[in-house]
Amino acid sequence: MTPTPAVQPFFEEEHEEFRGVAREFVAREVTPHYAQWDAEHLMPRSMWTAAGGAGLLGLAVPEEHGGMGLTDYRFRAVLDEELVRGGALGVxxxxxxxxxxxxxxxxxxGTAEQQERWLPRILTGELxxxxAWTEPGAGSDLRGVRTRAVRDGEDWVLNGQKTFIGNGISGDAALVLARTDxxxxxxxxDSFSLFLVHRTDSPGYSAGKQLDKMGVRASDTAExxxxxxxxxxxxLIGAEGGGLRQIRQLLPQGRLxxxxxxxxxxRATLESTLDYIRERTAFGTRVLDFQHSRFEVAELTVEVxxxxxxxxxxxxxxxxGALDVVGASKAKYWASERAKAVTDRCLQLHGGYGYILDYPVAQAYLASRLLTIFxxxxxxLRETIGRDAASTG
Ligand SMILES: Cc1cc2nc3c(=O)[nH]c(=O)nc-3n(C[C@H](O)[C@H](O)[C@H](O)COP(=O)(O)OP(=O)(O)OC[C@H]3O[C@@H](n4cnc5c(N)ncnc54)[C@H](O)[C@@H]3O)c2cc1C
Structure with missing residues (x-):
């Protein structure tokens, strides 16, 4: 495939060097084990510590805490591309x-003390x-959160339930949104606050059953x-009563x-599909050579x-520093809906094999179904974008 050339390439030399490290990590530590993690719906801590050892965790952590201070999001994008390319969507x-x-x-x-306490351990994969925001009765509408934290001396006492929490079984601590008013x-x-709650030294904190997701199964999700x-x-992270404002302030990174x-x-699904239809034949010709397939490939290429x-x-x-919630919502809305449509059409180009989970296209189809939801x-997102469009001009 010949991409339309960019006048200025998006990635520069330093990102490509980082790509080499990420690619080597995926090939060595992830790909050989991924099918097993996917089947077990869980990946071992050794994956995290190996990622930490390779310098792939907490890229934005500043040097004073032992990190690399890579706030340029292109580095995170490189890591994502390499994990996706390696089929490791759960990782x-x-x-x-x-x-x-x-x-x-x-x-x-985080305060200086909190950062010193947690950041070095996030970098190594020990933490x-x-x-943990979503609850059985509140997902899109976080003001419906019912988990409560009540002050008791120097501590807070937390009661409630969360659901759909990624790393909920394998993780050590959760950033919990709780009502504190x-x-x-x-x-x-001003009704909510955020707390980093440790699982290991917190009696009364338990993870429920592993939720049986249709895709990205190597990553555990739990109540x-x-x-x-x-x-x-x-x-307590940030100001008491500041939880919702902090979430809104940092939403652009999550959505981006x-x-x-x-x-x-x-991108990865289109490329693996091209490889497949170049090889696959029907009626004595390559599937790629049917006019319909070429039209599909043309449209998909432009969409990607x-x-x-x-x-x-x-x-x-x-x-x-200029991406606000509206801009990030537009990017997430567009890209996740395109991923859903592209993987669906690529699956169709595979015929029956596209429905078999051993094929990357089937895994990508299931994973992309999540992207328009969480x-x-x-x-x-359309509410956010539409309200902004209606209020300007
Ligand atoms: C696999 C997976 C992993 C997840 N991981 C996490 C995690 O790690 N941590 C975490 O906190 N959460 C996590 N989530 C939760 C996720 O963010 C929520 O599922 C999502 O925000 C939607 O909330 P909900 O499921 O309660 O749906 P609801 O809010 O009940 O929505 C149901 C439907 O109503 C629509 N709807 C709701 N409000 C409006 C409105 N105002 N206008 C129009 N339509 C509306 C929604 O778009 C949706 O179609 C995860 C979810 C999944 C499936």
Whole structure:
């Protein structure tokens, strides 16, 4: 495939050097074991410590805490591309939760003491985190969260239930959104706070059953239960009552990350599909040589390139500190919907083999189905984009 040349390549030499490290890591530590992790719905801690050892975790952690301070999101994009290319979609999801949803809160709102306590362990893979916002009764509408934290001396006492929590079984600590205003009526802007809650030293904290996901199965997803869990006051992240504002402030990175992953899934799936239909024959000809297939490939190629250009623009905006929630929502909406459509059409080009889970296209199809749901559903994103469009001009 000949891509339309970019006047200025998106990735520079330093990103390509980093790609070499990421590719070698995926080939050595992930690909040989991935099918087993996928079957067991769990990956071992050794994957995290190996990723930490290779310098692939917590890229944005500053040097003073032992990190590399790589705030240029293109490095994260390279890592995502390499995991997706290696078919390790579950690993990409698990790392994404740790690095794009939890870490930004610790970097932006953690105190010096908290950063010193947690960041070095995140870098080595000794501390694996989850983001725990969603509850059985509240997903899109986080003001419906019912988990409560009540002050008791220096501590908080946490009660409630979360669901769909990635790394919920394998992780060590969860960034929990809990109601802290003590009121009974519908929550307001200042009703919630965020806490990093450790599983190991917290009696009353338990993970429920492993949820049986249709895709990205190597990453565990679970319910979490908190029953009179004592959380030290020193584990409050940011201001009391500031939880929702902090989430909104850092939403652009989470949504951008999904857009980047979606773009990578679309690209990798198109390429593996081309490989397949170049080889596969029917009626004495390669499937690629049917006019219908060429038209499909033409449309898919353009869709993938347009998506890449749009997502890359969002990455540049993020790097410049200019990506707001609306911009990130647009990128996520576009890229995740394209990934869903591209993987569906690529699956069709595979015929029956596309339906078999051993084929990358089947895994990509199932994974991309998640991308329009989590981190903000496409409906919520369209609300955000539409409201902004209606309020300007
Ligand atoms: C595999 C997986 C992993 C996940 N990982 C995590 C995680 O690690 N941590 C975490 O906290 N959460 C996680 N989630 C939860 C995810 O973010 C939520 O599922 C998502 O935000 C949607 O919430 P919901 O499932 O409660 O759907 P609901 O909010 O009940 O939505 C149901 C439907 O109603 C639509 N809808 C809702 N509100 C509106 C509206 N205002 N206008 C129009 N339509 C609307 C939605 O778009 C959707 O189609 C995960 C989910 C999945 C499936």
């Amino acid at each position: 990409a999801l698990a790392l994404h939760l740790n690095d794009d949803w939890v870490l930004p809160h610790l970097l932006a709102h 694996v985190t989850s983001v 003590g009121r009974a009526e519908r929550a307001g802007e 979490l239960f908190f029953e009179d869990v004592r959380v030290p006051g020193a584990n 990350a999904v857009a980047v992953a979606a773009s990578a899934v679309a 390139e347009v998506t890449e250009a749009y997502v890359q623009r969002a990455v540049h905006a993020f790097n410049a 981190g903000g559903t496409s409906e919520i």
